[in-house]
């Protein structure tokens with residue numbers, strides 16, 4: 001009996017070894033990834049960046065990047081709970097810097113512990129400053145929490161210029177940031193609010209207008225921030241959030257079982273009215289992504305040794321979400337587990353080529369964290 005079992009054990013261990021060689025190493029805690037051995041001189045140019053070369057992390061965007069409302073409503077008691085109405089900046093998928101947070105910034109810090117810029121803690125939301133008083137009153141920022149997270153809830157592409165006012169000023173003055181010498185990873189994701197306002201015809205939210213705001217921001221980054229790689233994420237179809245909450249699931253806490261009382265109807269004005277409003281949002285979203293692809297191609301020709309745009313389409317299949325991927329506060333914003341999944345997915349995608357970044361993102365609460373190897377670089381093409 002024993003004799004016949006021995007070969008079986010050998011076969012199993014060989015199979016295990018083979019799969020280890022074929023599949024990249026993945027872990028549940030980034031601290032379990034093998035360290036990267038140091039290399040002399042660091043990155044030769046922007047196409048040669050490893051996570052340990054990044055010394056500054058930054059982000060721009062809307063309430064998602066601000067980390068708004070991700071913790072949801074803790075219990076069924078009504079009343080004001082400060083946690084519910086907060087932006088959990090320290091847990092934002094791209095730039096959160098809380099201890100043990102599962103975010104891109106923390107993954108970078110695992111390889112580059114001194115990297116500066118990750119936002120921490122939580123704070124009350126503020127809205128974008130749009131009047132002539134903006135230049136004097138920086139009332140929308142809380143620099144001690146926000147650090148280099150320039151996202152402001154409610155922002156659209158047109159607000160990126162204002163976000164850069166803050167970001168550039170703060171980068172230049174932050175202790176631990178060598179503005180000229182340090183390599184910076186700047187993640188941008190914007191366009192959900194643009195989609196949500198696109199059906200009421202007040203603002204020009206066409207793909208052309210969206211594209212102009214994005215290119216203007218990228219030109220400004222190129223000319224005013226030294227040594228930077230821009231991690232530009234695509235937009236996803238926000239209308240799908242409406243679809244998965246249309247029947248008014250109890251999780252979303254509708255009043256008197258009326259789905260129209262779910263807070264996402266207030267958060268996104270195109271969630272009101274006829275289905276044609278959501279169809280319009282989808283057309284706009286497709287138009288924005290086509291623009292982003294064009295802009296990426298354009299900036300490839302403007303790439304230098306110290307500046308590049310890395311485009312990451314993020315075709316998130318929201319229709320496949322479990323309802324818990326949304327915050328139960330409004331059933332609009334991503335929940336904490338969703339932020340963590342986006343962090344892990346975008347981290348892995350940083351190291352894959354442009355053609356291989358085209359797939360659909362399927363939610364997986366148990367997704368593992370990719371361990372980059374010595375050969376991995378943050379990919380631009």
Ligand SMILES: *[C@@H]1O[C@H](CO)[C@@H](O)[C@H](O)[C@H]1NC(C)=O
Nearest residue numbers: 043044045046047048304305
């Ligand atoms: C960037 O650096 C890498 C690694 O040294 C090198 O192979 C590549 O040719 C460089 N690219 C440019 C554009 O100089």
Ligand SMILES: *[C@@H]1O[C@H](CO)[C@@H](O)[C@H](O)[C@H]1NC(C)=O
Nearest residue numbers: 130131132133134135136137
């Ligand atoms: C700008 O600030 C001044 C002084 O506080 C105020 O009177 C004015 O209404 C503000 N402008 C706008 C557009 O809010």
Ligand SMILES: *[C@@H]1O[C@H](CO)[C@@H](O)[C@H](O)[C@H]1NC(C)=O
Nearest residue numbers: 199200269270272273274277
């Ligand atoms: C679409 O949404 C806007 C904003 O909520 C609303 O004013 C408009 O009536 C809606 N259109 C249709 C066709 O329902």
